[in-house]
């Protein structure tokens with residue numbers, strides 16, 4: 001049977017970092033350890049300083065026993081949402097798509113033509129000033 005897991009963003013996880021509301025992330029899994037703070041043999045300060053980040057390394061470094069890992073499951077609340085952020089799609093009407101493309105393709109040539117005309121005018125004026133009357 002498929003297991004439905006709640007997904008949490010890092011933004012959401014980082015909101016829970018106090019002694020009244022403490023979440024930790026180990027191996028992509030999110031644990032609400034608020035009720036375990038006072039009982040943690042490694043101390044509550046260790047858990048509090050592990051909030052808002054991936055604390056897998058610190059967890060492994062502490063050399064937790066098999067029973068500690070089993071106990072952990074009681075505090076499991078979900079997983080980190082690691083799906084890439086897809087930017088919102090821009091929805092164009094046919095007309096908008098056409099006009100946006102027209103401006104995209106015509107802006108540069110129009111600017112080049114404009115600058116060339118201006119340069120031509122300036123050059124012609126300068127030349128006429130230098131010509132003896």
Ligand code: HEM
Nearest residue numbers: 031041042046050055058059062063064065068071072075
């Ligand atoms: C739900 C999560 C956690 C549970 C249930 C848990 C449980 C335990 C238990 C039962 C112990 C006693 C030793 C053992 O049986 O392995 C322990 C010790 C310890 N834990 Fe955790 N722990 C958790 C998360 C963490 C995290 C995230 C860290 C580090 C950031 C951490 C750091 C430590 C340390 C430093 C000790 C002391 C090790 C020692 O004295 O040798 N624990 N933990």
